[in-house]
Amino acid sequence: MQEQALTAAFAALADPTRRAILSRLALGEANVTELVRPFKLSQPAVSRHLKVLEEAGLITRGRVAQSRPCRLAPEPLKQMADWLEGYRELWDKSFERLDEYLDELQQQEKLDAPHTAKRR
Amino acid sequence: MHLTQRSAADTSSESELSMTRTFKAPRSLVFKAWTEPAHLARWSGPQGFTTPHHEMDLRVGGTYRACLRAPDGVDHWVKGVYREIRAPERLVMTHCWTDAAGNPTGPETLITVTLTDRDGGTLMNFHQALFESSASRDGHSQGWSQSFDRLVDYLAEGVAP
Numbered sequence: 001m002q003e004q005a006l007t008a009a010f011a012a013l014a015d016p017t018r019r020a021i022l023s024r025l026a027l028g029e030a031n032v033t034e035l036v037r038p039f040k041l042s043q044p045a046v047s048r049h050l051k052v053l054e055e056a057g058l059i060t061r062g063r064v065a066q067s068r069p070c071r072l073a074p075e076p077l078k079q080m081a082d083w084l085e086g087y088r089e090l091w092d093k094s095f096e097r098l099d100e101y102l103d104e105l106q107q108q109e110k111l112d113a114p115h116t117a118k119r120r
Numbered sequence: 121m122h123l124t125q126r127s128a129a130d131t132s133s134e135s136e137l138s139m140t141r142t143f144k145a146p147r148s149l150v151f152k153a154w155t156e157p158a159h160l161a162r163w164s165g166p167q168g169f170t171t172p173h174h175e176m177d178l179r180v181g182g183t184y185r186a187c188l189r190a191p192d193g194v195d196h197w198v199k200g201v202y203r204e205i206r207a208p209e210r211l212v213m214t215h216c217w218t219d220a221a222g223n224p225t226g227p228e229t230l231i232t233v234t235l236t237d238r239d240g241g242t243l244m245n246f247h248q249a250l251f252e253s254s255a256s257r258d259g260h261s262q263g264w265s266q267s268f269d270r271l272v273d274y275l276a277e278g279v280a281p
Contacts, residue, residue, distance in 0.1 A: 010227040010250050083226070087248060088137050093166035095141050095246075098153060101163045102145040105153075 005057060006083060009076045012056035017041070018049050022072060025059060031067040136249035147235040147242040151208035154233060164188060165196075180205060184213070185222070195220065200231075209235050215248070 013019055021035060036046050050070060053059045057076050062069040143150055153159040155178055161171035168191035176184035185199040197218045204212035216228040227250055234245040 007224075007227045014250065084137060084248075087229075088139070090166065091137070091139060091246065091248075094163055095139070095244075097163035097165075097167060098150075099141070099143055101159070102143050102149060102153060105149060105159075106145060 005076070006080065008056040009058060009080055012052050012058055013080075015049070015052075018053055021046075021049055021053065021070075022058060022077075025070055025072040029062075029069045029071045031069045033067075035070070136247065139246040141244045141246070142238060142241055143244065144241045146208075147237060148208040150235055150242045150244060151211070154211055155205070155207070160186070165190075178202060178205060185218075187220075197222070203230070 013022075017039060020039065024030060024035065024038065032043055032046055032050065035050070036043050039046060041049075050059065050061070053070075054061055058073055059070050060073050061071070153163065155176075157174040157176055160176075161174055164171055164186065165188040170189045171186055172189050172195075173185070173187040175186070176182070178184075180202055182202050183199060184202070185197070188196040188198065190196065197220055199216055199218050199222060200214040202211075202213045204210060211231075211233045213231050214228050215231050216224050217226045218224050229248050229250055232245075232247040234247075236243045236245070
């Protein structure tokens with residue numbers, strides 16, 4: 001996934017209504033009329049949200065002129081999860097080193113200043 | 121490793137990471153390790169990573185920028201802005217991968233580190249979320265994580281179109 005696409009996908013998901021729309025689409029495809037109903041929004045407002053989701057690659061839309069059913073495109077979501085998982089690994093390994101380093105620092109402190117070693 | 125307690129509460133989703141660790145060290149020292157370049161360089165990144173460049177302007181609104189060099193010689197640049205600095209208990213900053221020239225190469229995230237005294241040591245809560253998602257602190261965040269959890273379950277089932 002291109003960095004730009006990833007950023008667009010994350011930005012699209014920053015909005016609670018769009019997240020709710022995606023959750024609805026996880027249950028199966030739906031057209032604009034069906035999506036308007038549970039959200040208490042106007043059709044143009046829902047259409048604008050759909051446009052953002054489509055541009056971010058999170059949904060695809062059918063070509064049937066009147067209904068244009070919306071479908072979830074799951075791949076970007078998985079890539080977003082992978083991206084964040086990479087961070088988790090990075091931090092996990094860093095925190096292991098931090099743990100060892102703090103230990104080392106405190107040993108050093110004891111050697112350097114035996115009188116204050118107990119100080120907290 | 122032997123000193124670190126890994127919490128079962130470590131979670132991740134599409135939107136955020138939450139990790140907790142306990143260190144056998146006073147929180148003033150843990151806070152220092154987060155806020156002084158010489159200390160950060162000693163633990164930033166996995167084993168074998170070095171930090172050939174590290175600059176930080178530790179004040180609210182101040183920036184930091186660092187280069188993490190992987191054992192294979194590949195440089196990973198990162199930059200961010202300090203949003204909140206409350207020694208020795210809380211540190212909030214943005215975090216973004218960049219190229220060597222400082223142009224972002226990924227979404228900006230917000231890191232919150234909270235330190236609490238715990239049994240003579242320090243409990244660290246680490247949270248990283250999309251910076252944009254702080255816009256959803258308007259009370260929607262709860263609903264969002266719930267509805268999105270269902271979506272993630274759904275995708276995990278492999279029934280996606």
